[in-house]
Amino acid sequence: MITIQNLTKRYGSFTAVDDITFTAPPGSVTGFLGPNGAGKSTTMRIAVGLTRPTSGSVHVLGANYRDLPNPAARVGVLLDASAQHSGRTGREVLTLGAMTLGTPQNRVDQVLEQVGLTAREANSRVGTYSLGMRQRLGVGHALLGNPEVLILDEPANGLDPQGIHWMRSLLRGFADAGGTVLLSSHLLHEVQMIADRIVMIGQGRIVADGAIDQLLSDGTDLETLFLTSTMSTSREGIAA
Numbered sequence: 001m002i003t004i005q006n007l008t009k010r011y012g013s014f015t016a017v018d019d020i021t022f023t024a025p026p027g028s029v030t031g032f033l034g035p036n037g038a039g040k041s042t043t044m045r046i047a048v049g050l051t052r053p054t055s056g057s058v059h060v061l062g063a064n065y066r067d068l069p070n071p072a073a074r075v076g077v078l079l080d081a082s083a084q085h086s087g088r089t090g091r092e093v094l095t096l097g098a099m100t101l102g103t104p105q106n107r108v109d110q111v112l113e114q115v116g117l118t119a120r121e122a123n124s125r126v127g128t129y130s131l132g133m134r135q136r137l138g139v140g141h142a143l144l145g146n147p148e149v150l151i152l153d154e155p156a157n158g159l160d161p162q163g164i165h166w167m168r169s170l171l172r173g174f175a176d177a178g179g180t181v182l183l184s185s186h187l188l189h190e191v192q193m194i195a196d197r198i199v200m201i202g203q204g205r206i207v208a209d210g211a212i213d214q215l216l217s218d219g220t221d222l223e224t225l226f227l228t229s230t231m232s233t234s235r236e237g238i239a240a
């Protein structure tokens with residue numbers, strides 16, 4: 001469970017996140033959707049203790065992330081898939097991750113299999129990876145410690161349709177086993193494929209929140225909802 005309560009983040013006079021409240025419950029995949037600059041990454045960085053909120057709180061599994069014992073083993077995080085060390089192989093990245101977490105090394109092979117990186121790919125340097133392969137590796141890294149919660153910033157960027165399908169089944173399985181998933185995206189179609197709940201944000205404010213079926217029950221499609229909900233708040237007046 002992730003509980004966000006009256007969260008605000010200001011940079012000087014600019015309000016990046018404006019008094020948002022929502023929860024990502026266990027057993028579901030919550031898509032955090034909004035145009036570029038809406039405040040998604042800022043919210044996720046606050047959730048994992050990398051950015052300080054101006055006011056309000058984010059509780060992950062009932063506490064501030066930083067107050068959880070061994071948080072990385074309970075909360076899997078992918079913030080920037082392109083930030084991985086490019087000189088290491090995928091296997092090395094995961095091996096180091098497992099060592100840091102105190103996770104048995106056989107978990108590395110399990111994770112490689114789970115994210116669909118072949119032995120040849122795992123032994124190649126991350127610098128040679130496509131964006132989709134980096135996303136798979138990043139999700140693998142997040143899964144290493146068998147976490148209860150996944151916080152994934154734009155994990156679907158760069159994935160081909162097969163990759164999206166793979167991510168949907170992976171996250172669906174994770175949620176069905178009782179896990180909590182919060183994933184951000186500015187890509188409507190991908191989110192609709194992967195998530196069962198949606199929290200929509202525009203210019204730092206929540207503009208829609210609920211189960212996808214419920215939000216679209218009157219026949220509205222997600223794109224129309226997104227455009228109409230974020231139009232008035234979008235900086236350029238157009239959604240990403």
Ligand SMILES: Nc1ncnc2c1ncn2[C@@H]1O[C@H](COP(=O)(O)OP(=O)(O)OP(=O)(O)O)[C@@H](O)[C@H]1O
Binds near residue numbers: 037038186
């Ligand atoms: N360290 C910072 N200093 C000043 N402004 C910041 C800082 N970090 C983020 N912002 C601003 O906060 C706003 C929200 O940024 P954020 O990265 O959270 O958006 P986002 O929803 O993740 O967008 P995207 O879809 O492009 O990833 C943007 O206007 C951004 O410029």
Ligand SMILES: [Mg+2]
Binds near residue numbers: 041042
């Ligand atoms: Mg972002």
